[in-house]
Amino acid sequence: MSFALETRDLTIRFGGHVAVNSVTCGFVPGTLTSIVGPNGAGKTTYFNLISGQLRASAGRVLLRGEDISSRSAPQRSHLGIGRAFQLTNLFPNLTVLENVRLAVQSRARLGGNLWSVWSSHRELIGRAEEVLETVALAAKRDVAASALPHGDQRKLEVAILMALEPDVFMFDEPTAGMSVDEVPVILDLIRALKTQADKTILLVEHKMDVVRELSDRIVVLHNGALVADGEPAAVIASPVVQEAYLGVEVKK
Amino acid sequence: MLSRILSGDFPRSRVLTAVLIVVVLGLALAPFVFPGARALNVAAKICVFIVLVASFDLLLGYTGIVSFAHTMFFGIGAYGVAVAITRMGPSWAAVAAGVGVALVLSFALSLVIGLFSLRVKAMFYAMITLAVAVAFQTLASQLSDLTGGEDGLSFKVPELLTPSFSLSETPFLGVSLNGKLISYYLLFAATVLLFLVMLRIVNSPFGRVLQAIRENEFRAEALGYRTVAYRTASNVLSASFATLAGALLALWLRYNGPDTSLSFEIMIDILLIVVIGGMGTLYGAVVGSAIFIIAQNYLQDLMKLASNATSGVPVLRDLLHPDRWLLWLGLLFIISVYRFPIGIVGKLRVNAWIKARAKAMAAATAKGVS
Numbered sequence: 001m002s003f004a005l006e007t008r009d010l011t012i013r014f015g016g017h018v019a020v021n022s023v024t025c026g027f028v029p030g031t032l033t034s035i036v037g038p039n040g041a042g043k044t045t046y047f048n049l050i051s052g053q054l055r056a057s058a059g060r061v062l063l064r065g066e067d068i069s070s071r072s073a074p075q076r077s078h079l080g081i082g083r084a085f086q087l088t089n090l091f092p093n094l095t096v097l098e099n100v101r102l103a104v105q106s107r108a109r110l111g112g113n114l115w116s117v118w119s120s121h122r123e124l125i126g127r128a129e130e131v132l133e134t135v136a137l138a139a140k141r142d143v144a145a146s147a148l149p150h151g152d153q154r155k156l157e158v159a160i161l162m163a164l165e166p167d168v169f170m171f172d173e174p175t176a177g178m179s180v181d182e183v184p185v186i187l188d189l190i191r192a193l194k195t196q197a198d199k200t201i202l203l204v205e206h207k208m209d210v211v212r213e214l215s216d217r218i219v220v221l222h223n224g225a226l227v228a229d230g231e232p233a234a235v236i237a238s239p240v241v242q243e244a245y246l247g248v249e250v251k252k
Numbered sequence: 253m254l255s256r257i258l259s260g261d262f263p264r265s266r267v268l269t270a271v272l273i274v275v276v277l278g279l280a281l282a283p284f285v286f287p288g289a290r291a292l293n294v295a296a297k298i299c300v301f302i303v304l305v306a307s308f309d310l311l312l313g314y315t316g317i318v319s320f321a322h323t324m325f326f327g328i329g330a331y332g333v334a335v336a337i338t339r340m341g342p343s344w345a346a347v348a349a350g351v352g353v354a355l356v357l358s359f360a361l362s363l364v365i366g367l368f369s370l371r372v373k374a375m376f377y378a379m380i381t382l383a384v385a386v387a388f389q390t391l392a393s394q395l396s397d398l399t400g401g402e403d404g405l406s407f408k409v410p411e412l413l414t415p416s417f418s419l420s421e422t423p424f425l426g427v428s429l430n431g432k433l434i435s436y437y438l439l440f441a442a443t444v445l446l447f448l449v450m451l452r453i454v455n456s457p458f459g460r461v462l463q464a465i466r467e468n469e470f471r472a473e474a475l476g477y478r479t480v481a482y483r484t485a486s487n488v489l490s491a492s493f494a495t496l497a498g499a500l501l502a503l504w505l506r507y508n509g510p511d512t513s514l515s516f517e518i519m520i521d522i523l524l525i526v527v528i529g530g531m532g533t534l535y536g537a538v539v540g541s542a543i544f545i546i547a548q549n550y551l552q553d554l555m556k557l558a559s560n561a562t563s564g565v566p567v568l569r570d571l572l573h574p575d576r577w578l579l580w581l582g583l584l585f586i587i588s589v590y591r592f593p594i595g596i597v598g599k600l601r602v603n604a605w606i607k608a609r610a611k612a613m614a615a616a617t618a619k620g621v622s
Contacts, residue, residue: 051474077476089474091467102464105457106476114458117259121457164475 002065004029004200005081005168010049010059019045021224022059027168032194032201034211034232036241037221043204044086046221047170050202051083052076063168077106082166086173086204088153090160092146096137099145099156101128103163128163135159136185151182158186168200169193175207183210190214212236257448259455263535265604268597272535275542279440283433284425290549296436298545299443300501305525306450306537307493313532314454315486316466318374320519321365321381324388325491327514328361329354329498334405334508335398342408351499355492362491366484389514404509413438413503439500446496451534453489462486463532521548528588530595539596547584552577 003026010023020042027033035043048054050061052073060069063079071079091099104127105111105118119125132138135155140148145156158174171190175183187210193199194214205211211218211232218235220228228235235241255262263269275298278285282295304326311317332354333347340346365384372380392399399405411417417431427433453459464472465479473479502508521544529540552574559572570576592599 053470053474072478073473074476074478077474083474085471085474089468089471091464091471093467094463098460102460102472103475105460110457111461111477111482112458114453114456116457117256117452117455118457118460119260119455160475 003027003062004064005050005202006062006065007046007050008060008062010046010061011057012045012049012054013057019224020049020056020221023221023224023226024059025219025226025229027200027202029167029200030194030197031216032190032203032214033217033219034203034205034215035219035221036205036208036211041221042224043221044172045224047083047172047202047204050076050168051081051170077164077166078109080167081170082161082164082168083170084157084161084172084174086176088150088157090145090153090156093144095142096145096148096156097125097128097132097141100131100159100163101125103160104128104131107164131159131163134162134189151178154178155182155185158189162189167198168202170202172204173206174203175205175210187214208236259448259452261451261455261534263597263601265597265600267604268535268539268600271539271600275538276444278542279443283427283436287427292432292436294545294549296439296504297549298541299439300497300504301521301525301541301545302443302538303446303497303500304494305522305529305541306447306534307490307497308522309526309529309531309534309537310450310454310462310493311486311490312526313530313534313536314459314466315462315483317483317486318378319381319487319490320378320516321385321388322490322494322522323514323516323519324385325358325362325494326498326501326518327388327392327508327510328358329495329500330502330508330513331392331399331405331498332357332495333499333502334400334407337407337409338400338405342410344410347410347499347503351496354495354499358491358495359488362488363484366487367480371480385514385516385519389510389516392514393510400509402510404507404512406507409435409503409506435504439504442496442500446493447534447538450493454534458482458485466532524585526595528585528592528595530592530597530599533595533597533601536595536597543596547581551581555580 006026008024010020011018012020023046035046037043045054049056052071052075056069060067062068063076063081068076068079091102101124104124105121108124110121110124129138129141132141135158137152137155137159140152145153148156154174154177158171161169161171174186174190178186190201190203191214193201203211203214215232217230218228218232219226220235220241228238228240263272279295279299283292286292286295304322308322311319311322329351333350336346336350336353340349365381368380393402395401408414412431413435414431417434419429419434423429454462461472461477461482464475464477465482469479498513501513505512525540525544526536528544529536529538555572555577556574559569559574562568562572588596594602
């Protein structure tokens, strides 16, 4: 089976601290892989290495078999790696619609256009409105992103990722801090993505029920190293996860 | 049509629309409504500053880059014209050559400064631009063979623009149709054109990316925008428009020296105007320049009147003495920055927005009741 995305011996060191330690892992299209582990395990750092916010100290990142380790974050975005951030990362004083429209515009590669009026590109606005519908934010399109309640900001974060239409979706705790009744909107979106055979989904999530329900596969990181990888049921039951992730002392 | 000209970026406030119409009409009719050389000089200076401040707003207000080198590019434009005409004589070819060389020099300098230092933190960038600007100013006053040193360069302009050139013997509405008038209208037309071009740029997809970078550079990168390229482009564009503003100033004054176009005082004026007018609005440059330059030029006259009127009151008379005008100008700025932290244009737009919302809510409740 060919991997959509692959990391080989991916490592990053901050001084003496090895945050991600030689992680080799491949991700197959049409599957959702959850990456779990305790706080500080290196999950977000691993994401940063894949989407290009950080450069690896050693090892490689491959997209559709091509080495993209030396590519910048913007280049990786255009190559099809999309990222939603754990800490909400929006354009605070721009409207909800504009936040999404900027993503649509990037995908359309129109950013270098200095001479047309932005609002004359109706198709970009239309597409942004479509995406906002899917996260139930259409009614708030003209509100500044910073004025949204936390749950809506999380939805907008996901909407921006959707608007990029990447091949690889990376969700970093998409439902963190959301109220219980808001979570299903996001989970439905992720479920809908899973039905598309060409999309590869990576999910960092702490809620184990969500992980259990959505995942085709679970990868466990602990102290920056990959310590378990496989079917959800098997991984969750394994002693290493019980100990490393759930903090349960395993009786020998 | 109007929407196309304004790039869909309307004033969005009735008061602002009215103020803008007054400013534009005032500038358009200045030679006829406000006769006299001094009034026309003030109008011309407002025009130049509209272009200069708008170009700075492109950088500071839209992209979020703090630069102190803006007067350097302004000076390059002014010196370009001055030096070229001094060397080549008062011809249009000299003007074109001067503007052309100045634009190339500004382009190269802004590109180098941009690439060298846009990767560093904002504070260091501001310091680097300050250092480069001071070095350039020193250079300009030292190279006296080329620039005329501290004395600057007085030069002749193409005949069409000279006061001795006459379009018609009979005055029109009491104003003689000479080269000075043509010169003013050329400046006015260039101001309108350059402002509209900048308005288009900030409302283009490119301009929208600049605002995204100002808001959250990290996120803009993650969306696929190469922010270094955009910031450098913003730097180069801003420098080019400032250069053109400098060329316009030199052509109008028929003189250029370090104090007219390079001094740090002008840099402070630009900063003040952009803050008073409203950052990231572009219209703020129009409103701010008009208010600032008028205050700068007429506050002393106003104070002379006030001082004479209060000549019997001991302390007040001294406070209102024309020599204290800087004190009052400073006070005016403190008050305006305190009252309008988002600038005049920002404040007017917020007011209009609050009003519209109150209206909409009132309409909604009325509907609910009936």
